Amino acid sequence: MTQATATAAARPARVPGGRRRRPGSRHSLTGFLFTLPFMALFLAMFIAPLVYALYLSLFREQLVGGNTFVGFDNYSEGLKDEQFIDGIQRIALFMVVQVPVMLFLALVFALILDAGTVLFARLFRVGFFVPYAVPTVIAALMWGFLYGKDFGPFADVADWLNVPPPNFLGEDLMLWSIANVVTWTYTGYNMIILYAALRAIPAELYEAAAVDGAGPVRTAIHIKLPLLRPALLLCSIFSVIGSFQLFAEPQIFYDIAPDVIGKAYTPNLYVYNLAFADQRLNYAAALSFLLGFVVFVVSYAVMYSSRRQEARR
């Protein structure tokens, strides 16, 4: 609509026999100059270390014997590394359960807040968002205390009820205890994004729906949800990438339950320990790239499936 007319105006008038001046080239140069500071920092702080890591991953430095070029040996070792593969499988399971649950909660909260029938809506908005403002390390420490088998509040309640307390930080429940902390932290964040997207929906659509006799639930399902699709996709991608990078919570829980977490609970933790405890920087660099590749594939799959759903409508 409005976009189409804009592009039409920008197309240059053909000057017969004359030189065709590229439209807006001066604009593109000034635009580029504005982005130059960002570009410089981006290159220095992001791209350069990435290239250096790539370079490192092709070598192997030994404690005795120095640096040698090993080509793709580190990568092939990584593909066979059981601990690395276990970590990825664990994180995939984590993602498949935690991301939908969290997004569903965020969506429900956002819809409820948007319905406008909640008292103190602003208070709830801030309240849901506060966990995201708590630094991850503090949150993990706090939840570590809450989960405590002997002296945490759940244990006290269980004591009072005379049942053995659930071992939140034991082998079976550890992953879901971490999922709980992550959900607690990020539901508010995703809710704010979805709420902002909901606020951007033009009110005429609601009026038209009301005229057609749609109640609040049908409005939510048939009007709000479809228009939320881009925001939901954004949240999904962020959550998928974030869950693959899970590090802070396992690292903090290591002190409380080192037997369950070990050195390789998540791929990121494994890479960290390889680099700093085992001093195998080259192998760690190779694994980081492998992990990055996995994240890339999964994110692409998510985006592709959503695009296919769009096309089908």
Next chain:
Amino acid sequence: MSNTPRAGVRLSGLLAALCLALGVLVAGCGGGDDGGDGGDGSTKKVDMAAELKKPANITVWAWTPGTEEAVKMFEQAYPNIKVKLQNVGQGPDHYRKVRTVLKSGKGLPDVIHMEFQFIPSFTLTKSLLDLTPYLPDNFLSNYPEWIQKQINLDGKIYGVPWDTGPLGLIYRKDLLDKAGIKTPIKTWDEFAEAAIKYHEANPKSYLVNMPGGQTGQWLALFWQNGARPFTTDPENFKADLTDEKITQVTEFWDKLYRAGAISHDADFNDAWYQGFAKDKYAGWLSAAWGPIFLQDYTKNSKGAWRAQPLPQWQEGQNVSGNWGGSTLAVLKQSKSPAAATEFARWILTERKPVEMFSFDRFLFPPQNFMLQNQSWLTKPYDFYGGQEVNKVYADIASTVDKDWEWDPIHEYVATTGDAIKGKSVDQGKGATAALQPWEAAVKKYAEQQGLKVAD
């Protein structure tokens, strides 16, 4: 946003070239190699009197509380040497930071806190300075023989001993008396009986807690039993963790785990401290430095604790092991090696700072003159209800086997031991089952790192 494709291509080409150039530049600058061997083989003494008159600035990385006071004393004695003390973390965190600055070559401290078990790991990477030219002759004779052997590798001296950790058993006399357990506990058999008896009388409490991880503590117990699992020589690296002296220890504890008489909670975290505060643990196989950590959490039980030597494998024996203990070492790249070495030597051998560490800070001293100091030996401690604990531990310290060697890849050995043993115990499989996988992992890592593993 409809830019022409050609401009876009040119721009992204330029960007790509820039990226690559930057990356190559960084790669070229990076990968700092270890500093050259700067003048080895010369045990020529440095003229310390002349060196110490020069002004110097040194940085010290250490985590022991009380070091600040020692720094002040040193600066009074040497006004021309300025000392910056930093605590960059305790244990593994500290070593990670040291490794990082060694790799980057920037921001290196001069003096670093270096526990005994890590010295070979840092001499392997040629990171430590040989202190012999900067120390007085006969420096080693200040210390008992087993400590001498820990710092004197290849005829060079790599650290000034700070404190040691002879292993003993501390226990709550009130709780054990109530359960009818006779103290002191002389043998490990008696200990097993006592543990089972105690837990039956107190289902919510345990005689001691023995975490599956905490490799330092386990190695001390192996040390007590006469095991020698490691060698330091990278050309002939031995890792024997399945020796029967070791399995004897692990099978002993596995029996107690299976009987449920001993808990295996992870230590040095909040829940563990609370365990002491709430009487969940009636004792601890603790090194001499152990009670420092318990001070804040045992206000209710102050005065009820006692210390005794470790139970023995055979009646009448008197041997122990060592858990931890530290030195101060100097990095090879230090720009003020004389000042740095003198700092380490001064605060750890001069009477005033050593007495501060020993009397005020609960550290167990390594120096002969302190180990024979009567007022220190007979000092009563409130925590121990007035027991002359130092005498107990000094006796223990003289029984530590002097032929124990550390491996040169200790960061890996310790963290892997923690992970494998901890998991195995936690899952009910016991510690003995973890020994073979641990040994295999250590050998594999050693080979990967270029050490020659002896079969």
